Amino acid sequence: MSEAIALARRGVELGEGGPFGAVVVKDGEVVGRGWNRVVKRCDPTAHAEVEALRDAAQRLGQFHLDGCQLYTSCEPCPMCLSAAYWAHIEHIYYAASERDAAEAGFDDHIISEELTKRSEQRRLQSEQIQREEALEVFAQWQQSAEKQHY
Numbered sequence: 001m002s003e004a005i006a007l008a009r010r011g012v013e014l015g016e017g018g019p020f021g022a023v024v025v026k027d028g029e030v031v032g033r034g035w036n037r038v039v040k041r042c043d044p045t046a047h048a049e050v051e052a053l054r055d056a057a058q059r060l061g062q063f064h065l066d067g068c069q070l071y072t073s074c075e076p077c078p079m080c081l082s083a084a085y086w087a088h089i090e091h092i093y094y095a096a097s098e099r100d101a102a103e104a105g106f107d108d109h110i111i112s113e114e115l116t117k118r119s120e121q122r123r124l125q126s127e128q129i130q131r132e133e134a135l136e137v138f139a140q141w142q143q144s145a146e147k148q149h150y
Contacts, residue, residue, distance in 0.1 A: 001071045001095055003030060008048065008073040011035035018106055020048035022072040024056035024065060024089075031068065032056025048072060049080035053087050063150055064088045074101050077108040078115060086150075 007021025017036030024032035034051025038044060049072050057063050065087040070076075074096040076084060084092060102109060114122050141147055 001073075001093060003033070004048075004071045004073045005095060007033060007035040011037065011048070014040070016040035017046065019104070020072070020074050022048040022052035022070060024052050024068050024070055026056075026060070026065070026068045031059050045079065047077065047080050049076050050083050053083055053089075057087065066090070069093065074098075074106075078111045 004021045004023050007023070008019045009021070011017055011021060012019050017038040017040060020036040022034050023030045032052045032055035034048045034053070034055055036048045037046040037051060040046075049070060052070065052072075053065065056065055056068060068087075068089055069091045070084055070089045071093045072080075073094070075094045075098045076092065077098075081092075098109070101107070114124070119126055
């Protein structure tokens with residue numbers, strides 16, 4: 001956890017984004033590192049946890065991070081939590097809470113609230129179009145010898 005917090009500090013000192021850092025650990029060894037680079041990369045997805053997951057996946061050469069733990073300087077936002085699920089992270093350890101982040105100006109509570117609503121009740125509206133075309137690609141993938149389930 002100390003390394004995750006040190007990475008958060010590094011990001012702040014570099015002015016690359018918010019005060020967040022994360023590491024991915026496997027078998028007691030750090031295999032991925034990241035800090036918030038949203039500002040530096042002009043990338044709203046460049047959160048510390050996502051950066052650390054990307055780094056670990058590249059280093060390990062696999063998109064599933066089974067047997068890995070995520071240490072993060074702050075409780076993950078909904079996007080980062082979802083990324084940890086997709087990566088098959090085994091356990092998450094965090095230092096600061098969602099409430100601590102909100103008090104510092106990083107309030108993602110509205111996103112969590114929005115995700116509990118039915119799609120037609122959300123502020124960000126969505127609508128389905130061109131479903132049949134998309135289903136053709138799904139069928140193509142299902143028949144592909146190159147597909148990998150994840």
